[in-house]
Amino acid sequence: MSGHVLPLRRPNGLSVLDLCCGAGGLSMGYYLAGFEVTGVDIHPQPNYPFTFHQADALTFPLDGFDLVHASWPCQYFARVTRWRGTQAAHEDLITPGRARLEGSGLPWVMENVPEAPLRRDYLLCGTQFGLNVRRHRVFETSWGGGGDLVPPCWHRKDLLAFTHKAERAYADAMGCTWMTNREARQAVPPAYTHWIATQYLAIERRAAA
Template sequence: MSASRMVLPLRRPNSMKVLDLCCGAGGLSMGYHLAGFDVTGVDNRPQPNYPFTFHQADALEYLDRITGTGEVADYDLIHASWPCQNKARVTAWRGSRDDHPDLITPGKKLMQASGRPWVIENVPEAAWDGTLRADYLLCGSQFGLNIRRHRAFETSWGGGGDLLPPCWHHKGLLAFEHKGERAYADAMGCTWMNKTEARQAVPPAYTHWIATQYLTHETRAA
């Protein structure tokens, strides 16, 4: 689907705030924004195209600090996309996995210590060795996107909720050929990013859906 024909969901602000750690240029931040959240991102690299409030910082140190000061209570939800290179198959093939420390394990401990509901996103490989529990395993084809990009999500509420259609990219019903990286970025829904940023990005549709699962869980818990 071309960017110009993409139908974006109607945004209804919900007065809730999400902190997106390791936000990159904001693919997943955008999903939370579209679900109505006020979004703040943290990344250790400059992110000139990030569309929301941004702090450049080490995410582990940032979360530890705001938990200590109590500022973390300003956020309804903490999201983290800890870097995936320690888990990704592609890094293993290159033989450079050991150059990338596992931040999921210390990151999850800090998220648990924050006392706030949380979501961790990573490549499915992170669930293979138990580092992450795949409460949700999402694929672009479940959202009608012409992309194949699987991602696992562990949440503090443990999954459940609405059903999604099964992943159907393997049925050959989607044409995965994209004319270059620009077309792939647009197919993900990351139209504001440059090609380099989009390489690391995850489609906003995934956290738009995760956010609705969080809101459903909160409503039921109340």
């Protein structure tokens, strides 16, 4: 099954598989960095802008990709889930997901909320990229982080806060303009993985030198 496939802007000859891709916020970041992008999600994603497969991310084949990204569902660890008392309705996919990525032999990236049990190789916020949103996300990588640092967070008083009344403005401020309001609730700004991808490419270039 395919989404609305976009042409590569700056092809680098590499491909990325985005597991639990949602509507493609983080996929777009890899696309902007020049990757050929394929997404996998257990739910239909009619607005996903790249090649898409509706499938289980824990069993989908990883062969043939240069990099694997995974945004395992965050509900089990999210603070709001515990506050609502609904944690039992969700499961921890990070533990089996990490084991699968580590056993693949491929470079990989995992993303999740700050409460999740990920190693904080990168902790990113929209304000670090000039976005008018506060949305912290943690990234754990197979290469352990490092590379060029982005500026620290700057939480100005005029930052957009996510509310259902303002979700369209929030989605657009993240750079997720192709998504519906509902899709954008779970999205992460493309700027995060655009930057992560540039770190990966720089490390690969140094290793090949």
